[in-house]
Amino acid sequence: MQVPAQFEYERASSVEHAIALLARHGPEARVLAGGHSLIPMMKLRLAEPETLIDINDLSELAEIEVQGDELCIGAMARHADLLASEVAGSHYPILHDAEHVIADPVVRNRGTVGGSVCQADPSEDLSAAFAAIQATAVIQGADGTRTVSMREFFTGPYDTVVGPAELLVQLRVPIHPDGGSAYVKVERRVGDWPVAAVGAALRLGRRNKITDAGIGMTAVGAAHFVAAEAEAYLRGKPATEEHFAKAGEIAAAHCNPSADQRGPVDYKRHLAGELTRRALRGAAERAMARAV
Template sequence: MQTPAPFGYERATSVDHAIELLRQLGPEARLVAGGHSLLPMMKIRLAQPEHLIDINPLAGELGSISIAGDALVIGAMARHNDLLESALVGEHFPILQDAERVIADPIVRNRGTIGGSLCQADPAEDLSAALSALKATATIRSADGDRTVAVRDLHTGPYETVVGDAEILTEIQVPIRDGCGSAYEKVERRVGDWAIASAAAVVWMDGRTITDAGIGLAAVGADHFVSPGAEDALTGNEPTDDVIAAAAAAAASGCSPTTDQRGPAEYKRHLAGELTARAIRRAVARATGTNTEGN
């Protein structure tokens, strides 16, 4: 039977208390909420934190989903199922519900948190690609106050982020802009599995012209989960078949997949391009009101 190494346990009562506990306990302390990423790693001793700080009591402080000004604000303790069932999310950013429908299973979605997923920084993590495509920002709090970073800059490498040892991710802000359409596409070995490849597409349109675009990729070795080349191919153009094909080709050529148990690198590269094209078409349909899926 696999068991974690011994660890201490603390229960935070507020965000400030969690930060103080992180400061006191040092860099070998880890926050835990849903635990669906951290605890399996602890069982095989891939992760061996000396202390766990339970932040589930902070759900009231960090668990809301709301509109503030011109942004959708998602608390870091919001659960995956909260996003999936939120009318606000469905109205403004159906891409997030596309992604949530293919994340794990109901048990994980009921307990896992948005902040936990982002901070795990798994290279195949769905929401990192979707939120990067949406050009969202994240607020990180320390004893010195809040700082804001682009979600695209949150991840510095596999399982690594810019969140410091005594800091906590508190919320994500997704800008609400006119003419937006978004969609997420994923291929997996089985329902709810990590992606073999996935693509997120967001377009902002004025008439038939794409004035701005965000393309996110997961599981295919895209730097910071995005494809700048695909975004450049779309921006300033109408979404013709040729333009979409050029964006898909840029997404495929700009990523660096590896061969593993989920498939060969060239297959993943092909998927990156194909899924990008599919996501762009659905995003454009949603932006222009020609979508027939009902969301």
């Protein structure tokens, strides 16, 4: 039987209460959201927090809505909520693409958007998707909120900029009417982590010129989950198959996959390039469809 080590349990009744509990219990306390990464890690003793602070009652953090020209996703939105959200899917179909291949439907009922990115697993899907669409994290502490680009959110495997007495409360994404986005993943079976996955977001100007490109990659050792060199290559160029293929080559060359049970380095690098091309193609098709 796999059972976590002993810990204290606290249930937060508000964001402020959660932050106060985090401050009181110190750095050995952990936030418990869906628990679908944390509880398995606790069973394996990969995590042994002294205190869990359950934030599942904080329904105010579960909203998915448009505010001004931004899509706002509460940190406690479940994966199933994001997958079901028409407003999220209409502005950023990449999020539906990604959610459809994250874990399985029952796990998606429980796992949360904020929990996934705070887990900071090097193979996490939403980390690549949010990097691609240049989302911003809203982090709350005792002194108020601060914002951090999702491209600066991760400080290493299983580590983020969220401090011990802080809570990720929301992700915000600017809405671009001229944009398109897509996510493609290769996995061994339903519910598995990716062998490799890539998300792309493009903004197209006149004659389909790329005015901005975002490419997020996961499970292939890309720094900050971003293919920055491929993005720089694409800006200002027309959205063509030739340029997407070249961007794929650049992205593959700059990522740093590791060999494991999901495949050797050369296979993962090949996937990184090919999936970059497919994600860009999908993003461009969607941007063009919106422009018609």
